[in-house]
Amino acid sequence: xxIGYACITIGVQNAxxxxxxxxxxxxxNIRAITRSNLSALETMVExxxxxxxxxxxxxxxxxxxxxxxxxxxxxxxxxxxxxxxIGEKISAAEMRVSMHPGQYTVLNATEPRIVQNxxxxxxxxxxxxxxxxxxxxxxxxxHIGGVYGDKAKSTKVFIKNYLLxxxxxxxxxxxxxxxKNYTIQDVLEISKETNIPVxxxxxxxxxxxxxxxLSDGKWMAACSSTWKGYDGxxxxxxxxxxxxxxxxxxxxxxxxxxxxxFYRNLGNKEIDIMLEVKDKNxxxxxxxxxxxxxxxxxLFEEWVRYKYFVLSRSERLYNEIDQMLNLKDELVxxxxxxxxxxxxxxxxxxxxEVNAAxxxxxxxxxxxxxxxxxxxxxxxxxYKTRACTVRTLKNHLLxxxxxxxxxxxxxxxxxxx
DNA sequence: TGACGTCAAGATCCG
DNA sequence: CGGATCTTGACGTCA
Numbered sequence: 268x269x270i271g272y273a274c275i276t277i278g279v280q281n282a283x284x285x286x287x288x289x290x291x292x293x294x295x296n297i298r299a300i301t302r303s304n305l306s307a308l309e310t311m312v313e314x315x316x317x318x319x320x321x322x323x324x325x326x327x328x329x330x331x332x333x334x335x336x337x338x339x340x341x342x343x344x345x346x347x348x349x350x351x352x353i354g355e356k357i358s359a360a361e362m363r364v365s366m367h368p369g370q371y372t373v374l375n376a377t378e379p380r381i382v383q384n385x386x387x388x389x390x391x392x393x394x395x396x397x398x399x400x401x402x403x404x405x406x407x408x409x410h411i412g413g414v415y416g417d418k419a420k421s422t423k424v425f426i427k428n429y430l431l432x433x434x435x436x437x438x439x440x441x442x443x444x445x446x447k448n449y450t451i452q453d454v455l456e457i458s459k460e461t462n463i464p465v466x467x468x469x470x471x472x473x474x475x476x477x478x479x480x481l482s483d484g485k486w487m488a489a490c491s492s493t494w495k496g497y498d499g500x501x502x503x504x505x506x507x508x509x510x511x512x513x514x515x516x517x518x519x520x521x522x523x524x525x526x527x528x529f530y531r532n533l534g535n536k537e538i539d540i541m542l543e544v545k546d547k548n549x550x551x552x553x554x555x556x557x558x559x560x561x562x563x564x565x566l567f568e569e570w571v572r573y574k575y576f577v578l579s580r581s582e583r584l585y586n587e588i589d590q591m592l593n594l595k596d597e598l599v600x601x602x603x604x605x606x607x608x609x610x611x612x613x614x615x616x617x618x619x620e621v622n623a624a625x626x627x628x629x630x631x632x633x634x635x636x637x638x639x640x641x642x643x644x645x646x647x648x649x650y651k652t653r654a655c656t657v658r659t660l661k662n663h664l665l666x667x668x669x670x671x672x673x674x675x676x677x678x679x680x681x682x683x684x
Numbered sequence: 685t686g687a688c689g690t691c692a693a694g695a696t697c698c699g
Numbered sequence: 700c701g702g703a704t705c706t707t708g709a710c711g712t713c714a
Contacts, residue, residue, distance in 0.1 A: 275691085286692055288708055328691085335709090370689070388710095413712055447688095447713085513688085575705070637704030654699095659702065 268559055269363060269500075269539045270637035271322025271550040275311075278572070278683035279548070280669075282310040286328055292337045300331045301342050305349045312353055316360045320551055322539050324365050327392065334384070334391035343398040345431060354399035363499060363539060364401060364615060367408040368394045370445075375412040375425035382428055385412075393436040403438040404499030408466055411449040411457065422453065426461055437463075443504065444471050446515045451486050452477030460492045465490040468504040468544075469529070474515055484534050491535055502534060506543040517543050523548040523557055523604045530558045549680070553607075557600040566603055567592060573607060579623030579657075580610045611684070620657045621647060621680065624664065630676065631667045639667050 276282045284307055300616040308329060315323050332338040344348065347628045357364055374385045392407045399405075400495045411425050429437065442458065443466040451465070451472050458465045467490045469483060481489075487503060494501040507518040507525055521544050530540075556565050571594055578585040588606050628643055635643075646663055649655040663683040 284692075286708095288693070290708095291693090326690095332709090370712080373711060376711075378711095384710085511713090515688090523713075656703080662702080 268536055269321040270321055270551055270554045270559065271315075271363075271539070271559070272542050272544070272547040273324040273367070274326035274547070276314055276548045277546055278678060279310065279314050280677060280681050282307050282314065283325055284328060287331050287637060289335075289337065292332055294340060296461075297331050297338055297340050298342075298345070300350075301329075301340065304329045304331075305353065306347055309353050309356070310508065312356050312360075312362070314532040314548070315362060316356065318548070319360050319555060320548065321360070322365075322541060323362060324541060325395070327366060327368055330391070330395065333395070334388040343394055345396070346630070347552045351400060354401055355397065355402055357435075359511050363405055364396070364399070365406045365408055365502075365541070366396065368392060370410065372409065373412040374409065374428045375421050376450065377415055377424075386428075386432065389432060389436050389440070393433075393439055393677060394441060397435070403497060405439070406441045406464070406498070407436070408441050408443055408501065409438045411454060418448070418453070422449075422457060424459060429461060429463070431678070441466055441502070443468055444475065445469040446474040448475070450477035451490070452479055455489055455493070462495075463493070464495070464498045465493045466502055466504055468506075470506045470508060470515065470517075471504075473508075484532055487538075488534055491538075497682050500537055500539050502539045502541060504541050504543055505529065507543075514665055517545060519545045519556060520608065522608060523553060523601055526554055527601065530554075531666075534548075538547045544634075546684075553604050557604060565599065569603075571675070572678055573610075575623050575627055575679050576665055576684050577610045578605065579620045579625065579681060580613045580616060582622065584610050586611075602652055615657065617651065620660075620673070621651065624650075624657075624660050626662055627668075627676070627681070631664060631671065634671050635667050639663075 275284065287296055287300055287301050308325065311323070315321070321453060327333065330342055332336070368388050372385045373381055374389070376382050376385065379582065389407060389409070395472045396407070411422070415421050429440070432440070441464040442454050444454045451467055454465050468486050472483065472486065489501070491501045505526070507521060508514065509516040509518045514619055542550050542554065552569070556569065570588065572607050574585065574589075577588060584606055588603065591603065624647065631641070632640060642663055646655060646660045650657055650660050661682055668676045668682075
């Protein structure tokens with residue numbers, strides 16, 4: 268069992284990805300962005316290792332224009348050392364990585380150029396994973412594509428084009444149900460003919476259920492047998508609908524009770540769960556700490572990161588959690604995270620925000636310049652009169668914290684949520 | 685033709 | 700100048 272997240276980390280320094288637009292895609296710029304992004308990847312991998320996260324999706328944007336003819340950089344050779352080093356860290360930690368070309372990579376398109384682009388894109392993803400030196404349990408996830416008014420015919424085209432792919436790419440390819448066109452039943456039928464492993468996506472399934480009505484558990488069991496030993500453990504995607512948003516939109520955070528209901532009903536616990544959620548690594552750690560690990564030791568570290576954020580929302584919740592953590596015997600991860608969720612959902616309270624900002628300021632102010640002091644006071648006043656948002660205030664505090672290298676505060680989620 | 689999804693870059697406006 | 704707030708980009712399908 269592993270639980271992981273996709274592409275980017277919240278609240279981790281030096282882990283941001285860069286990109287460029289076509290207009291700026293010169294050889295030098297592509298090279299510089301590639302180097303920077305590989306360095307960010309290494310930071311994210313190290314973060315995952317520190318936090319016992321063993322499942323991670325690598326962003327398709329990691330190489331700018333990775334499958335576009337404008338990119339003529341032989342990045343797999345030029346950055347071989349970095350790839351090898353990162354790949355070794357991944358393997359040594361028994362982390363499983365994946366990549367997921369988006370909705371615009373359409374292998375079954377009617378237009379040959381689009382099919383060719385899709386093939387190039389899959390080759391790019393394959394080359395990236397190969398450069399890392401990770402084995403074929405590290406997958407490339409793909410949707411089936413378009414329907415073009417005839418699903419049976421388009422399904423055949425998908426299979427035909429799949430068979431055109433190099434064996435090394437086919438070895439890594441797995442297919443997923445989508446929220447509009449191909450149901451889990453459609454995808455399983457394609458798997459029957461091709462032996463491609465199938466990813467069950469719970470939210471897509473909810474929005475696009477097949478004619479045949481089975482429980483989620485039954486569908487996941489059906490997918491389970493598409494995963495062979497050399498493919499690694501069965502993998503699924505899990506997400507929750509964002510309330511009030513357009514259907515299919517991912518929630519800001521994974522609500523832990525809802526996740527536990529799903530998790531406890533899983534027949535097969537030997538399964539890897541990729542979370543698709545806005546707060547990324549934060550929800551991954553939440554779910555791991557609640558469902559997988561014995562967390563009492565980990566929770567205190569979590570609290571160090573969250574505490575000022577909670578204080579900025581509510582002193583009552585802050586005190587409740589603080590007291591809860593002192594009663595170690597009665598410590599329950601679920602209750603801890605449910606209180607964090609309450610804090611998330613509370614509306615902004617100006618008094619609480621000012622209170623938290625001033626507490627942090629009492630640590631920061633001891634070593635700051637008079638200009639920083641002046642700006643802080645100005646921003647507090649501005650915030651109180653609604654002339655600026657609390658974000659501005661937080662950014663200023665963070666800038667002071669980073670300049671002073673106050674390590675215990677730089678990772679505080681107060682600054683990032 | 686616009687919506688869909690992604691998320692930083694880029695542009696623009698404000699004080 | 701810093702910061703807030705759009706808009707753009709690059710991809711393809713579908714209503």
